[in-house]
Amino acid sequence: IDLAAGLSPLLADPARVLTQPQVVERLSRDFYWYSPILRPQLDGKHADIVVQPISNAEIIAVLRWCFAHDVPVTLRGAGTGNYGQAVPLHGGVVLDLQLMQAIESIDSEGVAVCEPGVKLGVLETEARKQGWELRCYPSTIAKASLGGFLGGGSGGIGSISHGGLRDFNTVRALEVITMEADPRVLLHEGPAVHDILHAWGTNGVITKIWFQLTSAVEWAQAALAFPSFAQAFDFSETLAVDPSWVKRLLTVFEWPLPSFFSPIKSLAREGHAGIFLLIAEAQRAQLEQAVRDAGGEVTFAEPYAGLRSTPLLSDYTWNHTTLWAMKADPAYTYLQCGFDLERSREQFATLKAKFGDDFLIHIEWMKNGAGNIFPVAIPVVKFTDEARLNDMIDTCRANDVFVANPHVNHVEGGGRYREDNVQLQAKYRYDPHGLMNPGKMATFVRRNVAAMAGKHA
Numbered sequence: 001i002d003l004a005a006g007l008s009p010l011l012a013d014p015a016r017v018l019t020q021p022q023v024v025e026r027l028s029r030d031f032y033w034y035s036p037i038l039r040p041q042l043d044g045k046h047a048d049i050v051v052q053p054i055s056n057a058e059i060i061a062v063l064r065w066c067f068a069h070d071v072p073v074t075l076r077g078a079g080t081g082n083y084g085q086a087v088p089l090h091g092g093v094v095l096d097l098q099l100m101q102a103i104e105s106i107d108s109e110g111v112a113v114c115e116p117g118v119k120l121g122v123l124e125t126e127a128r129k130q131g132w133e134l135r136c137y138p139s140t141i142a143k144a145s146l147g148g149f150l151g152g153g154s155g156g157i158g159s160i161s162h163g164g165l166r167d168f169n170t171v172r173a174l175e176v177i178t179m180e181a182d183p184r185v186l187l188h189e190g191p192a193v194h195d196i197l198h199a200w201g202t203n204g205v206i207t208k209i210w211f212q213l214t215s216a217v218e219w220a221q222a223a224l225a226f227p228s229f230a231q232a233f234d235f236s237e238t239l240a241v242d243p244s245w246v247k248r249l250l251t252v253f254e255w256p257l258p259s260f261f262s263p264i265k266s267l268a269r270e271g272h273a274g275i276f277l278l279i280a281e282a283q284r285a286q287l288e289q290a291v292r293d294a295g296g297e298v299t300f301a302e303p304y305a306g307l308r309s310t311p312l313l314s315d316y317t318w319n320h321t322t323l324w325a326m327k328a329d330p331a332y333t334y335l336q337c338g339f340d341l342e343r344s345r346e347q348f349a350t351l352k353a354k355f356g357d358d359f360l361i362h363i364e365w366m367k368n369g370a371g372n373i374f375p376v377a378i379p380v381v382k383f384t385d386e387a388r389l390n391d392m393i394d395t396c397r398a399n400d401v402f403v404a405n406p407h408v409n410h411v412e413g414g415g416r417y418r419e420d421n422v423q424l425q426a427k428y429r430y431d432p433h434g435l436m437n438p439g440k441m442a443t444f445v446r447r448n449v450a451a452m453a454g455k456h457a
């Protein structure tokens with residue numbers, strides 16, 4: 001089947017059908033190579049062709065054609081996902097949405113209406129001009145797209161005050177196009193957004209997003225050093241749980257993690273744990289005093305000048321921390337954990353006693369959907385072999401530490417799967433032939449479609 005011949009006439013400009021092998025391979029990859037488990041599984045996987053639509057009409061035409069010819073379609077925003085979410089396992093078409101990047105409006109309630117390809121950094125900058133800012137964003141803000149964040153991300157900077165993407169109606173509504181003989185354009189509002197959120201593009205194309213922003217704050221960035229991890233963690237907890245501190249980011253690094261941040265080594269103190277913060281500029285002096293009182297040192301504190309700040313401390317937090325560690329030693333990889341606020345110190349101690357410096361603690365404080373503050377961790381771990389990595393995961397779980405395993409390539413294995421199964425149900429309704437990112441929703445069975453569609457239509 002000649003994909004280029006079939007798809008080119010469907011776009012206003014056939015130049016947006018890309019066939020050059022290096023380009024197709026590049027646009028079939030994401031950051032799956034973070035995982036030593038996923039790397040051998042996904043190396044060499046790529047689409048046959050890339051299509052870059054600029055309108056719903058083009059998306060509908062492409063999906064209709066692909067459905068008729070049984071061609072798989074994998075969606076792509078900016079390809080910064082870590083779990084191979086955007087890597088096609090069975091060839092076919094990569095539908096690259098980066099050209100659909102309009103911010104249609106930001107209303108008086110702070111709801112931005114956007115196309116999926118808008119870069120989060122562009123949205124943040126535009127929002128701030130109007131007195132708003134993103135509630136939460138990944139540390140990849142400069143590159144990542146809003147549609148990709150909703151399809152494959154979970155939270156990040158801002159989540160300490162506003163929770164993750166799934167919380168507090170941050171995603172107010174979505175427009176979704178289905179993968180059927182006659183693709184439908186549907187609106188998912190309120191709780192129905194969860195049918196599509198974090199489904200890795202397996203059950204519909206998000207084509208428009210109603211995204212709740214929050215009032216902009218004048219921020220300050222600060223870097224702190226404490227002689228021990230215990231002191232740093234204690235201090236971070238006092239800030240985290242006290243709502244009078246207005247904060248956007250609160251990250252704690254065990255030594256030697258701060259030593260891996262080569263461009264900003266001057267902010268680290270040998271052998272000391274580090275804290276990076278975004279805190280209200282109005283509270284900077286109060287913070288500096290509190291740090292001194294707690295036996296710490298402020299190694300950097302300045303008003304935040306937006307994404308052009310130098311240094312930009314968020315570039316070292318969330319999953320960027322892992323990137324810096326891997327630059328220092330490629331044997332590092334990571335886990336995604338949720339600790340128990342009451343038991344976290346005991347849980348840290350158990351893991352450190354067993355794995356020592358092969359398990360370096362990196363905490364991101366976060367608020368959950370119930371409004372509770374708790375320490376999420378993206379520990380940087382030494383990879384020796386799969387059995388030891390699994391032992392780390394098992395040891396976490398045996399000690400009631402939640403693990404969202406980033407070393408699996410399907411939605412269900414990643415720890416953000418929903419027990420109410422709404423993403424799978426939506427897949428039966430919207431992608432009955434299983435053509436969207438096939439293989440990534442492992443519980444989908446094509447032969448069950450008739451029964452499931454009847455049940456949930």
Ligand code: FAD
Pocket residue numbers: 030031074075076077078079080081082085086097116137138139140143144145146147148149150151152153154155156157199200201202204205206207318319320323437
């Ligand atoms: P892509 O990688 O292109 O896509 C992600 C998934 O969404 C894919 O399955 C894709 O098929 C699907 N998708 C894309 N567009 C659509 C659409 N329009 N409709 C439906 N599905 C779609 N993530 C966090 O949550 N928080 C972090 O702090 C964070 N830090 C990171 C740091 C680094 C250094 C790296 C490499 C990754 C990090 N990530 C983080 C993961 C990633 O950056 C985020 O998930 C990001 O938001 C993905 O956006 P993207 O545009 O690159 O999406």
